[in-house]
Amino acid sequence: MRSAPVTIKDIARALNISISTVSRALRGMPEIHADTRAAVMRLAEELDYQPNQLAKNLLKSRTRTIGVIVPNLSYYYFSAMLNSIEEAAMQAGYSVLVCQSNESYLREATHIQNLLRSQVEGFIISLSRDTDNCEHVERLVRKGVPVVLFDRYSDTIAADKVIVNNHDAAFNATMHLLNNGCQRLAVLAGPPQLLISNERLAGYRAALASAGIAENKAYVLHCDFTPERTRLQTTALMKLPEPPDGLLTISDRIAFTALFALKERGVRVPDDLLVVSFNNEPLCDFLSPSLSSVSQPIQEMGMETVRLLLRQIEATDTDTYVPETKVMGTELVIRESSQKR
Structure with a gap:
């Protein structure tokens, strides 16, 4: 079950101050006492609050764009997967923004932030070789941003997955x-x-x-x-x-x-x-x-990742959404x- 995004109301309630005070503190307004501003910023960090509520807005926005992050498109598997993903997305009326991590954790995390700023409606991700800390992806899931992992995944991330046995x-x-x-x-x-x-x-x-x-x-x-x-x-x-x-x-x-x-x-x-x-x-x-x-089955795996992502994007009750792991056969x-x- 996904947790609801933290709001300024939650911060105000926890600190027993007004919503307007929290709002001004987050914007760095000079009339807010330094101790109050520090307390607000500290709690906002602890609760992983996003000031612009981007993740929440993504659920309502209709950019009809999907962000895809893969390790390297020079690898046959990932280029073939992208072909399948893009075809399935286009048939559903979505376009695809593609990024390569080049097997780098830092690039992967940076691409996520850049794609969020582009207001993609969801992510399809295959983790990089160097990714051993998945907090950047787990944060997306906690905020209710639709995420599907394929091929290279982590069992610590409570997101939809398309994998093989x-x-x-x-x-x-x-x-x-x-x-x-x-x-x-x-x-x-x-x-x-x-x-x-x-x-x-x-x-x-x-x-x-x-x-x-x-x-x-x-x-x-x-x-x-x-x-x-x-x-x-x-x-x-x-x-x-x-x-x-x-x-x-x-x-x-x-x-x-x-x-x-x-x-x-x-x-x-x-x-x-x-x-x-x-x-x-x-x-x-x-x-x-x-x-x-x-x-x-690359063609089928690509189509399945898009199906699962669109199921999340179109879900009306994200709080009760249960992630699915689709295990495909091999030969x-x-x-x-x-x-x-």
Whole structure:
């Protein structure tokens, strides 16, 4: 349940002063005693009061504009999601303002403020790699601003979410590698604070446990999605006394760099090492060998994020709104990289 936005009436009541005094104190009028002004400002900060009541006004405004914040549009997944979101929004009579966080928490928070000033009616957000404090998004939710998270999300935010079952998808991908003969299975995961990476890592570990294989911590590495880091980590894996014979990566862009690094070292895929990845980018079909990858229903996910956001925007009783988490299915698309010749 969402809390109602704090008003100057609430502040006046709490401090036992008049509404007009609170209003003048918030505007910094000189006739208000310094102690009174300090008390008003302190309580306004504690209660997260927004002087212009922008969040409240957003629920009434009809700019018919949606703010979308994604980590990076150079990633196939997010550009494809944006296409789906924009199409669904346009069909509903809404336009889209798009911002890229470039994997930066600070940029993400700044974009939220800029989009609020543009009076968007709601937000569709996929969190950045560096976001480990979600207060900037939680504040939106507390104020009743419509928010939908997709793909990269936080379970601490009480907002609508559109995600896939990352645990089961990684479990099935790992079992596929194990069933094709892998015994020393490594994983290139994402940053430790990224929830979807941890969910996929948990699926990998569950598959190993199901197969009775003890986890080797040397086979678990965390990438930051940069090619430089991925290349170094892939090389480090193959320099181990017992290098892995199978590799799970949590995204295709990590896999693409890993495949390049493997080729540099003369490691043959799939003869020496089997590889499975996530996102099923179109390029997977055109690599040699072609890359096995988990496919997500991007078109349907984009449409679902817009549906959930519009449901919030059009809700008549926001105080009783119950957030929904929509979990979509995935499919492992098997290609040459994960099958022994």
